Amino acid sequence: MLGTRDEPSEHVAQLLRQARKSLGLSLAFITRMDGTTQHVEVVEPRVPPLLRDNHLAFPDETTICRAILAGRLPALMPDMRDIPEAMALPAVRKMHLRAFVSVPIHLADGTFYGTLCAAGFRPATRLGPEHEQLMRDLADATAEIIEPGARGRLAEDALRARIEVATAEEARLLLDPVVHLTGRRRIGACAAALGGEHPEPLEALLAAARNLGEQDRIAVRALRRVGSILPRTAGYVALPVAAATLRHKPFVRTLAALPLGRIVLECAADELADDPEAAAHALEPLRAAGLRLTVRTAGPVALGHLQPELVKLESPAAAAAGPLIEEGPVRPRLVAAGVDSEADAAALPDLGVQRGQGRLFGPPVLPELLRDSY
Numbered sequence: 001m002l003g004t005r006d007e008p009s010e011h012v013a014q015l016l017r018q019a020r021k022s023l024g025l026s027l028a029f030i031t032r033m034d035g036t037t038q039h040v041e042v043v044e045p046r047v048p049p050l051l052r053d054n055h056l057a058f059p060d061e062t063t064i065c066r067a068i069l070a071g072r073l074p075a076l077m078p079d080m081r082d083i084p085e086a087m088a089l090p091a092v093r094k095m096h097l098r099a100f101v102s103v104p105i106h107l108a109d110g111t112f113y114g115t116l117c118a119a120g121f122r123p124a125t126r127l128g129p130e131h132e133q134l135m136r137d138l139a140d141a142t143a144e145i146i147e148p149g150a151r152g153r154l155a156e157d158a159l160r161a162r163i164e165v166a167t168a169e170e171a172r173l174l175l176d177p178v179v180h181l182t183g184r185r186r187i188g189a190c191a192a193a194l195g196g197e198h199p200e201p202l203e204a205l206l207a208a209a210r211n212l213g214e215q216d217r218i219a220v221r222a223l224r225r226v227g228s229i230l231p232r233t234a235g236y237v238a239l240p241v242a243a244a245t246l247r248h249k250p251f252v253r254t255l256a257a258l259p260l261g262r263i264v265l266e267c268a269a270d271e272l273a274d275d276p277e278a279a280a281h282a283l284e285p286l287r288a289a290g291l292r293l294t295v296r297t298a299g300p301v302a303l304g305h306l307q308p309e310l311v312k313l314e315s316p317a318a319a320a321a322g323p324l325i326e327e328g329p330v331r332p333r334l335v336a337a338g339v340d341s342e343a344d345a346a347a348l349p350d351l352g353v354q355r356g357q358g359r360l361f362g363p364p365v366l367p368e369l370l371r372d373s374y
Contacts, residue, residue: 009042009053011145015138016044023131025099025120027051030142031065032114032150034157038063041114062090065102065115076101076132079123099124103135105143113150116142156212163214165196166205166221173225174199174364176357178238178335179374181345186372188236190266190357192364194222199364203240216248223251227258229367238264238294243271246282261290266312269297276306294335308332310355316344319351 005013016028029043040056060066064086067073073086077100080086091097099120105113116139143150165171175189193199202222209215219241226237245251246267255263265283272279272295283293294310297318313319315338336348339358348356361374 005042005053008145008149012042012142013044015142015145016042019116019118019135019138020044022134023101023118023120023127024124025101025118026122027120028116028118030105030114030116030146032153032157033060033063033065033112034154035161036060038065038114058091064089064091064097064100065117068102069104069115075103076127076129078125078127081123095119096121098122099127101127101132101135103132103139105139105146107143107147107150111154113143113146113154115139159208159212160214162195162200162205163209163212163218166194166200166218168196171195171221171225172199172366173222173229175229175233175237175367175370176364177361177370177374178235178355178357179339179361181339181349181354181356184374186235186370186374187355188238188264189233189367189370190238191222191226191240194218194225206240206242210242215242216245216251219245219248220251220254223254223258226263227254230259230262233367233370234372236262236264236292238266240266240296243267243274243279246279252282252286255286255291256289259290260286264292264294264310266294266296269295272306280306295332296337310335312337313353314338316348316353316356319348319353 012030016030019028020026027043027045029040032039032041036059038058038060039054042053043051046052064073067085067089068075073083077083077086080092080098080100086092086100097119099122100117102115102117105116107113116135118135171194173191174193176192177186178188178190179185180187191202194202194205206215206218209218222239226239230237246265267279283291287293292309293306294312295306295308296312296314309332311332312335316336319334319336333355334353335355335357336344336353337357339345339348339356339360341360344358345356345360
């Protein structure tokens with residue numbers, strides 16, 4: 001069954017029908033290319049089960065369009081049988097294509113989006129330069145139609161690519177040292193960045209991935225990296241996670257298999273405030289086995305049922321703002337983030353904050369580059 005197209009997709013389909021009719025080819029379609037995958041977004045005609053909108057996707061490097069964009073094939077191929085390299089491509093063999101035209105689609109600022117294509121199952125020897133120019137004109141018209149929604153799709157593609165890098169087996173975890181401010185001894189570290197050659201800030205990545213439902217997968221990968229570095233890293237390792245991740249079963253199972261006495265989970269106070277009892281219940285058996293909890297806050301916080309072992313202040317200024325923590329049976333230790341100067345480090349102990357992390361102690365580093373003192 002074919003779904004109803006939205007208005008932009010229907011307008012694009014009208015252009016595709018014009019392309020098919022003018023070129024005398026079997027089908028026409030537009031694609032989005034994100035660097036790893038070519039996604040067929042709108043196709044005419046729609047012939048289930050194969051030819052449907054947003055149904056087909058191919059590895060980018062194997063596609064006809066990539067070969068054309070790279071200059072290995074011409075944009076206009078009236079008879080693909082005359083071009084051995086074209087005939088060797090998987091899509092040509094699988095779909096028995098014999099004629100093909102492909103031109104790029106660029107958005108208003110020049111950003112490459114994908115391609116406008118037309119294909120035939122028989123040679124189309126009458127095709128000439130005027131047909132290629134028509135396709136380029138239709139590609140410009142297509143770009144105007146898809147522009148409003150294209151930005152969001154490209155941003156999502158870029159984010160998904162970042163997530164794949166961060167969750168790869170070879171992803172690297174960088175750590176911020178957590179330092180006792182009086183003696184300048186390192187007592188732990190906090191997971192700060194995750195990724196490939198250039199790891200990106202973990203908290204920002206988790207926040208960006210939330211709308212895609214990928215934050216738990218990132219947290220599991222980061223936790224596994226924490227587990228792998230514990231044998232070669234002294235002190236505890238803190239891991240920032242979303243409050244909802246505390247109830248994610250794969251995360252909890254991974255956590256339970258690690259030496260809990262050396263792991264601290266760090267959550268934002270405003271997230272925990274939505275359902276502190278649920279978070280407390282989810283962590284109860286793990287905390288009984290040694291896991292510690294940090295609540296991260298920019299101001300006064302009511303800890304309720306959580307009773308964390310640590311409270312992280314998001315800036316040194318928060319320590320001077322007045323009472324931060326309600327009285328309870330256990331008073332947590334305070335950690336200050338954003339300790340960027342010697343003045344910060346000198347003032348915080350007088351305010352009851354003995355632990356800190358920030359630029360004063362250097363940028364995030366690989367575990368083996370952590371020092372014992374700062």
